[in-house]
Amino acid sequence: MIKPTTDSLPAPTFTDTTSRVVLAHGGGGQLTDDLVSGRILPRLGNNILNQLLDAGVMADASGALALSIDGYVVQPWKFPGGDIGRVAVTGTINDLAVSGANPLGLALSLILAEGFPMANLEYILDSIAATAAEAGVRVVTGDTKVVGHGQADGIYITTAGVGRIPAGRLLGPQYVMPGQLLIVNGPIGEHGLAVMLEREMPDVQSVLRSDVAPLNGLIRDVLDVAGNNVTFMRDPTRGGLAGLCADLARQCGFRVVLDEAALPIRPEAHHAAEMLGLDVLDIANEGKVVLAVEAAAAGRVLDVLHRHPLGQQAVVIGQIAPETDSLCELRTVIGGRRVVQKPYGEQLPRIC
């Protein structure tokens, strides 16, 4: 006997972050860090999990295996440029790829609310199939659960993936050194903005579309050419470029300097972010990768990126400076400097 939803009051707003979970705990910002470092790692921590990488890397008889998982709760489930199925495949493949792993297979877990239209489920499954085919990766196992109407918001998907890291691949913040350049493969902020516009301002006409796309092919091309001249890769999803660069500065110990004038941001993204009261740097991407590259190899890396459909607008956006203060600094267009901080909480709930 499932109890019907009879709550006729507005949903409560939870703000006490110590005794209850709040939306901001899932935002990929400082409160997420607090939850992970304060509640999860003291209980589940070990030398792999504690690294908090996009994938857990396990030594194995023939090299290293990477295991990655992400839950996807994006709302609405369909938005300009993508849908929850495409995001669920892409996000996990990209987490494996930025770990230097070649994806071997995906696992797919669906949590469906009773009453979810079968036509929507089929649309999402078609999108999963198309995205997996685009990436050349197969779904090898899965699970489906159904909960009562009102016990989930339509559909939640969790995707896990396993991949193999070739022997000799050295990637991680410990290899990031002063003088290396930071490259991104194209314009930022467009996934989060497209989802937020669709949800909050559905009547606004915008050409913005989510950038959601699997990057394993592009990353394989880069590593084939540049090898260990690429020292670090990460996809700026929740927390955006700001969260990624603040984390990288903390982890590598040096200063990360971003050049505002070089950041690839379309005018439409600027406009949308202003309307929504957001900073483009904080906004999630689902088809972008930030690479730290030895300066001498940057030209070759850019050449490879520019030849790939998903890297045509790749640019250098900054560099690693010698200061050992673990800060991320933005050099602004008018010559100013400001510290870039990880977003605090949940400006963007349910963006992926």
Next chain:
Amino acid sequence: MIKPTTDSLPAPTFTDTTSRVVLAHGGGGQLTDDLVSGRILPRLGNNILNQLLDAGVMADASGALALSIDGYVVQPWKFPGGDIGRVAVTGTINDLAVSGANPLGLALSLILAEGFPMANLEYILDSIAATAAEAGVRVVTGDTKVVGHGQADGIYITTAGVGRIPAGRLLGPQYVMPGQLLIVNGPIGEHGLAVMLEREMPDVQSVLRSDVAPLNGLIRDVLDVAGNNVTFMRDPTRGGLAGLCADLARQCGFRVVLDEAALPIRPEAHHAAEMLGLDVLDIANEGKVVLAVEAAAAGRVLDVLHRHPLGQQAVVIGQIAPETDSLCELRTVIGGRRVVQKPYGEQLPRIC
């Protein structure tokens, strides 16, 4: 702006199984099969996924890798004998173990509802840690998402796991042949009954407790002794022993004969199932494994099981008969025979 839940009517009941998802699509019975074979496999199918095993098995440089995933939505989140955290670790480890794989690592995805008490989350994380330690497996990666109050029922967990299958291990319904015996490691039905009693009849006092326990150690002991004399293993979770044996008969092509008098069912389980109007054979277990074993090796397998804390009540419950009709038959206590069918739908929503 998350819309508040303002639905003041009873939840609708969905019964049209072609245009909408209904609870029974998640029950592990025939409607789940319909969803998987009719909607999912035509879109995502491949030679690994199509086998519909507990884990997807991928050939790899040094043998085979197994990847498994399961979503856990059990309600209530705590019940006699366990909680959602223990189930989430156990279920995935057991899926790897029955595939013949030694677990290498787990990935953990949490979907939390805003307002979920932090103390409950910590209880669940402690349980995850304790269960993982009991099984000797580590959580190597994870993800946390938060959705609005009313957009999830407290906590949903998805666990994925990866494991290695030793070279030369032959396990699967294609190795199941007439004359082999079926063994189960102890009393059945107790997980589902304990959860249902807690949810539906919280005032009823019962000694029933969930059997939830990781079986990788017990299974490793058995395989060390019996090797490929064990031809098939599976854990009777959703769909229960009935679902498992009906599936096995269909997959191996022979008749599976169960001996009702031999089935290990505690009197308390009989009573509880009668109160709830359920058949113990249909009910989910979370600490049981059914093994098909060459008759000559059955004694050795039982000896090993009896020496393990989780196998002390192991018994032979049936055998594979030579008829090639793919039926599962129950020989009743009074000498009758009946066909055991896979449960149709969702007698037991949100049991795991």
